[in-house]
Structure formats: C-alpha cells, structure tokens
Amino acid sequence: MTKPAAVPKNPKPKVAFYWCASCGGCEETVLDLDERVLDVVAAVDIVFWPVALDFKRHDVEALPDGSILAAFVNGAVRTTEQEEMAHLLRKKAKVLVALGSCAQLGGIAGLANLSSREGILQSSYCESPSTVNAEKVFPQTLYKENGYSVSLPGLFETVCSLDQVVDVDYYLPGCPPTPKLLWDAVHVLLGGELPPKGTVLAPDRALCEECPRKDTRPEKLTLKEFKRPQDAVIDEATCVLAQGVVCLGPATRSGCEALCPQGNMPCTGCFGPTSRVRDYGAKALSAISSIIDSNDPEEIEKIVHTVPDPVGTFYRYSLPASLLRRKKIDEALKTK
Amino acid sequence: MSNPESLVAIQNSFEPKIVAFFCNWCTYLAADLAGTSRIKYAPNIRVIRTMCSGRVDPQFVLEAFARGADGVLIGGCHPGDCHYQEGNYKTLRRVRMLRRVLREMGIEDERFRLEWISASEAERLKVAVNDMVEKIRALGPLRLEIKAEHFPEEVAA
Numbered sequence: 001m002t003k004p005a006a007v008p009k010n011p012k013p014k015v016a017f018y019w020c021a022s023c024g025g026c027e028e029t030v031l032d033l034d035e036r037v038l039d040v041v042a043a044v045d046i047v048f049w050p051v052a053l054d055f056k057r058h059d060v061e062a063l064p065d066g067s068i069l070a071a072f073v074n075g076a077v078r079t080t081e082q083e084e085m086a087h088l089l090r091k092k093a094k095v096l097v098a099l100g101s102c103a104q105l106g107g108i109a110g111l112a113n114l115s116s117r118e119g120i121l122q123s124s125y126c127e128s129p130s131t132v133n134a135e136k137v138f139p140q141t142l143y144k145e146n147g148y149s150v151s152l153p154g155l156f157e158t159v160c161s162l163d164q165v166v167d168v169d170y171y172l173p174g175c176p177p178t179p180k181l182l183w184d185a186v187h188v189l190l191g192g193e194l195p196p197k198g199t200v201l202a203p204d205r206a207l208c209e210e211c212p213r214k215d216t217r218p219e220k221l222t223l224k225e226f227k228r229p230q231d232a233v234i235d236e237a238t239c240v241l242a243q244g245v246v247c248l249g250p251a252t253r254s255g256c257e258a259l260c261p262q263g264n265m266p267c268t269g270c271f272g273p274t275s276r277v278r279d280y281g282a283k284a285l286s287a288i289s290s291i292i293d294s295n296d297p298e299e300i301e302k303i304v305h306t307v308p309d310p311v312g313t314f315y316r317y318s319l320p321a322s323l324l325r326r327k328k329i330d331e332a333l334k335t336k
Numbered sequence: 337m338s339n340p341e342s343l344v345a346i347q348n349s350f351e352p353k354i355v356a357f358f359c360n361w362c363t364y365l366a367a368d369l370a371g372t373s374r375i376k377y378a379p380n381i382r383v384i385r386t387m388c389s390g391r392v393d394p395q396f397v398l399e400a401f402a403r404g405a406d407g408v409l410i411g412g413c414h415p416g417d418c419h420y421q422e423g424n425y426k427t428l429r430r431v432r433m434l435r436r437v438l439r440e441m442g443i444e445d446e447r448f449r450l451e452w453i454s455a456s457e458a459e460r461l462k463v464a465v466n467d468m469v470e471k472i473r474a475l476g477p478l479r480l481e482i483k484a485e486h487f488p489e490e491v492a493a
Contacts, residue, residue: 114440281437282394289433295415295425297432304432311440323398324441328480331442 013069022075081153106320113326175270202255222293281315363411365455390423
C-alpha cells in the first residue's frame with residue numbers, strides 16, 4: 001500500500017497583491033521590507049502579484065472562493081478591468097485590504113475627478129504638446145480587423161476608491177504606507193486576532209502628536225499668509241505650519257512617524273482623516289482657514305488666495321472619497 | 337430629459353431646496369421675529385439651528401449639497417457681535433476658502449451664501465432668503481450626478 005502524498009498539516013496561508021490605478025509606490029513598500037520580505041515569504045504563499053510574479057488572472061480564478069487569507073489591493077478603480085479584478089479578489093479572499101491612499105481614498109489618481117473622461121482623453125491623445133495624432137485615433141474598447149478582435153478595458157467617468165466598488169475589510173493608509181505599517185498589518189492578519197471590520201491599521205491620532213517639532217508649535221497659531229514649500233526657507237527645527245507653510249498635520253492621521261516634517265517638508269495629508277472625520281478635505285480646509293490672522297473680509301480674501309489650488313491642496317489624496325466625489329459632471333464637460 | 341418641453345416643465349415646477357444653518361443668538365431669532373411679525377418669505381429654506389455660525393463645519397455644507405440641497409445659507413451675527421467673541425470671524429474665513437473649493441467643483445456662487453443677520457433684522461432675513469431662492473430658481477436644480485453606480489452604461493460610450 002502506497003502512502004498518499006504528504007499534505008502539510010497547516011498549509012501556508014495564501015496572500016495576493018494587486019495594483020489598480022496606482023504609481024507602483026505601494027509595491028515599493030513591500031520591497032522596502034528589505035530582508036524581512038523573506039520572513040513574509042516563509043510564512044505565507046504569495047499566489048498572485050503581477051508586479052513581481054508570473055501568476056495570471058486564470059490562476060486566481062482557479063482558486064476556491066475564500067481560499068486566500070488576505071488580498072492587498074492598491075490603487076484607485078478607474079477601468080473596467082480594475083473593477084473586475086477587485087470583484088474577483090474580493091470573492092477569493094477572506095480579508096481584503098485597501099493598501100495606500102489611492103485604494104483607501106482615491107489618491108492622486110482621484111484628482112481626475114476634476115475633469116471629464118472626454119476631457120482627459122482629448123488632452124492625452126490630442127492636445128498635449130508632445131502628441132501628434134492628426135487622425136484623432138482614440139483607444140477603443142473593441143477593435144476588429146480581418147476577423148480578429150482585440151479589446152481594451154473601458155475608462156470610467158469617475159475614479160473610485162476601492163470600497164466604492166467592493167466591500168473592504170481593512171485600510172492601510174499612506175502614499176505609500178510605511179513598511180512598518182505593512183509589517184504590523186501582516187502580523188495582525190497572521191496572528192488571527194482580527195480588529196473590527198473597517199479599521200484603518202494606523203494610530204487614530206493627528207500627525208502633530210508624533211511630530212518631532214510639536215513642542216515648537218505656538219499655543220495660538222495665526223498666519224497672515226500661506227507659503228508654498230518652494231517659496232520658503234523652512235527652518236529645520238520648528239513647527240512647519242507656524243512658519244507659514246501649509247502643513248496638514250493637524251488634520252491628518254498619524255502613523256508615518258512624521259516622515260515629511262522630518263525631511264523638512266510639510267505634511268500633505270496622505271494618511272487621510274482620523275476615524276471621527278467623514279470628509280478629510282473639508283476638515284483640513286477648516287483647520288487651515290481658521291488660523292487666518294484677520295477679521296477684515298478683503299484681507300481674508302487676499303490671504304485665502306495665497307493657497308493657489310484649494311482642491312489640490314486639501315483633497316490631494318481624497319477627492320473620490322469626499323462628500324462631493326467629483327466636479328459636477330456638466331461643468332466638467334464644459335471645461336474639459 | 338432631452339425633450340425641451342419636459343425640461344421647461346421641470347424648470348417651472350422646480351422649488352429650490354435650501355438648507356439654512358442659523359446661529360442661535362441672531363439669525364434664528366430673526367426668523368422667529370419674522371414669524372411673530374407675520375413677515376412672509378419663501379418657504380424653501382429648512383432651518384437648522386446651531387449655537388454659533390462657527391459651529392458650521394464645512395463638512396455640513398458639503399453633506400447638504402451631496403444629499404440633494406440646491407443651496408446652503410449660513411446666518412450669523414454681525415462682525416463684532418458674536419456671542420462667543422470670534423466664532424463668526426472663523427466662519428467668514430472658512431466660507432471664503434470653501435467657496436473656492438465649491439467653485440472648482442462646479443457649484444455656482446449663488447448656491448452658497450453667508451449673511452450677517454441680527455435678532456432684530458427679520459426684514460433683512462426675508463430679503464436675503466427671497467433673493468437666494470430666486471437666484472437658485474434661475475440656475476435650476478443642482479443635480480450632482482454621481483455615476484459610480486452606473487459603471488456598465490458608462491463604459492458603453
């Protein structure tokens with residue numbers, strides 16, 4: 001009698017990574033685990049990771065539903081393909097983690113919601129100075145020639161965060177999340193004692209709390225002018241906001257260990273809101289405009305205009321997850 | 337909707353919905369006074385009383401628009417008269433910044449208004465509300481269309 005092939009008693013849990021509309025920075029986070037990535041690989045089986053491994057979509061489709069312990073998906077959702085992959089991974093994974101600002105809040109890619117799809121295509125395929133497209137060829141979702149057909153994913157009018165498309169269990173904030181947060185998250189998931197659904201796996205306090213410059217923040221902080229970082233010489237030791245540079249630390253979740261202030265740059269808000277805030281941009285706007293040092297309407301108007309791009313400043317990472325989500329569509333079509 | 341006659345019909349029957357955040361110490365009392373003095377103004381505002389116009393978080397304004405308001409009106413105490421010293425100044429600063437965000441999001445200036453109305457100025461309240469209603473009526477409904485639910489139809493284009 002032959003013995004059946006040895007089946008490991010506890011097969012390693014399966015983990016998948018996927019990227020939607022993202023820059024690849026979140027993939028860097030995984031690599032930035034350095035040698036610890038070997039520990040991760042020792043503890044789990046990576047069954048899907050398009051940026052690094054040669055598994056295909058049909059390999060994921062072949063897995064039983066719910067057989068992946070955790071799928072880490074980064075990037076916003078803006079094409080039909082990304083939407084399909086989000087649904088597929090949701091079905092196959094027990095736990096779906098939105099990795100990074102784009103998946104959590106829509107991210108930089110979400111600023112496309114200030115334009116229309118038509119305007120974006122026009123600008124990218126016709127109007128940009130480096131484009132020559134006299135025949136006005138645009139990408140087609142389906143193209144047929146000589147009995148063959150090829151297809152491309154379709155582009156949505158509105159960029160979405162991951163949880164606007166599928167149910168998401170946990171969020172790892174950041175652009176990108178720090179390796180430490182990812183490492184901690186992997187440990188939490190492997191440990192089996194899962195936090196409540198919907199938890200953002202980072203401390204629930206404002207960034208100022210962990211900023212090394214916090215003691216230099218004045219009791220009453222008021223400003224006559226907002227400066228952009230390129231227009232200011234930022235002192236390396238004192239509170240960045242107190243120096244007049246728009247720093248969104250007061251409105252932003254901590255967990256990055258104040259990387260930007262430590263690099264002598266203001267916080268731009270990539271970790272998003274704390275749990276008590278619904279709309280990050282509105283709250284950041286509220287915090288920053290309240291400290292304007294004037295009671296005179298005209299002077300206030302002048303100071304307000306020293307922030308040249310309010311939506312890009314306050315909603316840099318979170319426009320799709322905001323209450324308004326996008327520029328009103330008929331207005332977007334007008335302006336392209 | 338593409339039928340021009342039905343569009344005209346919609347515009348004629350359109351009643352703007354306006355969410356009004358009124359400070360407890362001034363504009364809310366002005367609205368009270370308008371009632372007791374039998375001053376009539378357009379019935380299009382839904383008043384929410386706050387303890388100070390400074391309590392009006394920009395999130396409240398955005399949520400009102402997101403949930404279908406055609407306009408948002410904030411009523412606070414005249415400069416220098418704030419019950420809490422400088423709550424209304426904070427409102428003014430936030431409103432000026434928020435207006436720029438709304439503009440960029442395609443929401444017209446007439447839909448978002450800040451008025452200083454003291455407890456005795458029922459007439460001023462009437463004028464402000466009526467004026468706002470007429471301006472929004474002329475603009476038409478806000479129609480913030482969020483198309484995320486309609487992925488398949490969208491891509492068909």
